[in-house]
Amino acid sequence: MMDITISGKNMETGDALKQHVQDSILAMVEKYFERATNAQVVFTMEGSRVTADCHIHLPTGLFLNSSHTAHDAYPSFDQAVEKLDKQLRRYKRRLKKHHHDREEELAHFAAQYHVLDTTNDETDETEGFDPLIVADMEVQIMELTVGEAVMQLELSSKPALMFRNAGHGGLNMVYRRDDGHVGWVDPKEH
Numbered sequence: 440m441m442d443i444t445i446s447g448k449n450m451e452t453g454d455a456l457k458q459h460v461q462d463s464i465l466a467m468v469e470k471y472f473e474r475a476t477n478a479q480v481v482f483t484m485e486g487s488r489v490t491a492d493c494h495i496h497l498p499t500g501l502f503l504n505s506s507h508t509a510h511d512a513y514p515s516f517d518q519a520v521e522k523l524d525k526q527l528r529r530y531k532r533r534l535k536k537h538h539h540d541r542e543e544e545l546a547h548f549a550a551q552y553h554v555l556d557t558t559n560d561e562t563d564e565t566e567g568f569d570p571l572i573v574a575d576m577e578v579q580i581m582e583l584t585v586g587e588a589v590m591q592l593e594l595s596s597k598p599a600l601m602f603r604n605a606g607h608g609g610l611n612m613v614y615r616r617d618d619g620h621v622g623w624v625d626p627k628e629h
Contacts, residue, residue, distance in 0.1 A: 441465060443478045450484035456512055463520050464495070471527045474498040482512050491516040493523055500581050501591050503527065526594050533590055550580050550601075580610075588613045589621050 443464055445457050452460075464478050477496040482489055490508040493516070497503065503526050507518035554574035582603040583591065592600045592613050599614035604625070612624040 441468065441476055441478065443480070445480045446482070448481065448483040450482055450489065450512070452482055452512075456482075456516075459513065460516060463516070464493075467520060467524050467527065468495065470524075471531050472498055480516065482516070489515045491519040493519045495523060497530075500579075501530070501587075501594065503530075503594055504596050530590065530594055549577050551575065551577060585611070585613070585623060589623075592621060 443461050445452055445460050460480050468476055476498055479494045481492045488508050488510060489512045490506055491512065492506040495503045503523055505519045505522040507515045507522065509515035509518065555570040556573045557570050580601055580603060582605050584605045588600055588602045599612055601610060601612045604611045609626065614622045616622045
């Protein structure tokens with residue numbers, strides 16, 4: 440059974456909307472995968488507009504994100520799901536094109552993710568720069584090939600993705616460049 444979490448910020452999500460979300464997510468995911476995944480849908484009301492943020496964790500370990508804003512919860516969600524459907528279709532097409540339709544879950548390990556406050560001007564430069572940590576959370580770093588990492592970056596809205604290179608086991612990063620291309624950082628161990 441697929442775990443779908445539906446919540447609302449500044450608004451109530453009624454039973455009819457929750458059922459619509461569950462039916463739509465299940466129908467979309469089952470077109471592409473046999474096994475269950477996790478999904479989270481958050482509706483946020485800001486003024487007269489509703490934003491639907493959708494996050495889906497695929498059985499392969501990859502994450503897809505989409506959001507859309509409209510004047511009503513249903514069209515905002517339907518447009519966000521349409522974007523997710525396009526991402527899933529593109530993902531499956533790329534997997535088939537590369538002849539390795541990965542069904543096993545990706546290996547991953549935990550890492551600490553810190554958000555630093557760099558706006559603090561009170562730091563004396565002679566003391567060194569020691570920024571304040573404003574958020575601290577655990578994230579999962581996946582073991583991927585470079586091609587899978589690029590695909591995951593393209594499917595997400597994130598500016599960068601750190602991963603363990605499946606080819607040699609080292610930490611690598613792919614990122615979006617200002618010119619529209621994807622950069623790849625592969626540090627050489629000394």
